Amino acid sequence: MNAFAWLKSNRRPLTVLLAAAGIAIMLLYTYCDTACSYLKGDILGIDLKVVGIVYMLLIIGLTVGGEMGGTRMLLASGLGVEAHLVYFQHKEDVYCPFCLAFAATLITSFLLNHEKPATADRSLKDRLIGIFGEAEVPFYRKARVPLLLMAVLGYIFITLTFSGSVTPAYGADKSPVPSFGKGPCQVIVFTDYFCPPCQGLEPNLEPVLEQIHARGRAQIVFVDMPIYKETPLYARYYLYAANAGGGFKDVMDARRALFAIARGKTAKDEESLAKALKEKGIAFKPYDPKPVFNAWNDLIRQHRVQGTPSCVINDCRAGISRHTGGDDILQALSRFMMRPKSS
Structure with missing residues (x-):
């Protein structure tokens, strides 16, 4: 046969x-x-x-x-x-x-x-x-x-x-996205607090980003992609935390708290989320986030990011590279850290 x-x-x-x-x-x-x-x-x-x-x-x-x-x-x-x-x-x-x-x-x-x-x-x-x-x-x-x-x-x-x-629904006028650090290059991290791979990556990503920030290697930008319906609320409170005037450490503490709350699914509305953040000692200052949402949209379109977790590295020497998935992101950031610092 x-x-x-x-x-x-x-x-x-x-x-x-x-x-x-x-x-x-x-x-x-x-x-x-x-x-x-x-x-x-x-x-x-x-x-x-x-x-x-x-x-x-x-x-x-x-x-x-x-x-x-x-x-x-x-x-x-x-x-x-x-x-x-x-x-x-x-x-x-x-x-x-x-x-x-x-x-x-x-x-x-x-x-x-x-x-x-x-x-x-x-x-x-x-x-x-x-x-x-x-x-x-x-x-x-x-x-x-x-x-x-x-x-x-x-x-x-x-x-x-x-x-x-194919594009998440953020909107309104343009506004600079919060960035941290003063390095000549740029690292843009695209995540969603409810995305399981993002939740798994975050504990390993934090120390790498802290090193990049401490060494002045790059400006770090976080983009919250609204893949899950609850994400816009959490993204708003990330921006509120960034607007509270704290430094990079405070912003990382806020992200860590938001990931933990999302993982535990303990806050599904604004009141419970604000309460949970206060209990974790996270300061936040409300303001209109719509201009930043629109700027995030522009970054998502510009870099053609299709999923989370993703990371775009704008290296002054090597050019722009895009990475998706925890292992790829960590390896790319490790290589970036090993390169000679650009002036």
Whole structure:
């Protein structure tokens, strides 16, 4: 038995495995196991990740139930959907590895289940329409549907119902972002207090940033990316703490406290957050943060930051470099510290 014959005879279990892999990819994206991304989308108000999981569950149900015509129809419509979603990422120049991996499982499943269409005694028009093949309608096998039609319908559906965003929603007039240190270079740290990888990185990042500040190697800038819905409130209180007039140590204490509160999920509104910070001895002075939020937006766009934790190092000698993930960030900052100091 050659490879093609083996694949054909094992289509159903392989289709189920690929659908399960698609579900795993969406779950991994949901729980943000590597880096949190602010590339978001929904269909009719339902998070795209949830839609993806339900879609793959339907694929599994139809396949296990022996309704392979329905499986092929769903896979074909999924091709149309993915064509639009990949185009959206290309247009915005923001690529989500989880989304692309999900698309790869879908395309592989479609190819695995593709049936070569019969072309004998058919017109050119019918051949073109049937280029993707045909499928029996589930539970009514007398009717057959061209899969190209399903792909087109999928594309039309997603263009009418999809809403996506790649930029967090901060806003208002421009204003200088708080920065710390007087070095000739710049280190910009992009984090979210609720992002698990950021929470894991922070204890190791703190001493490195303190060394950079103490040695006058670079100006340090913190950008709070609002990936989680609670983050804008915490970001506001970070700015309030920075506005209280303390030094770099006070700002680091405030960040440490905000990460701890976020990790414990003990403050979900402004009153409880302010109380928790006071209990930790963090001073803060309220003011209008909207101009800084807008400046943060500009930095996110300028450096094309797509997830957290991220770090941009503007090295006077080596130029600008962008790093994502805890290990990459710490290694890059370590190399930066080892370079001769720029004048």
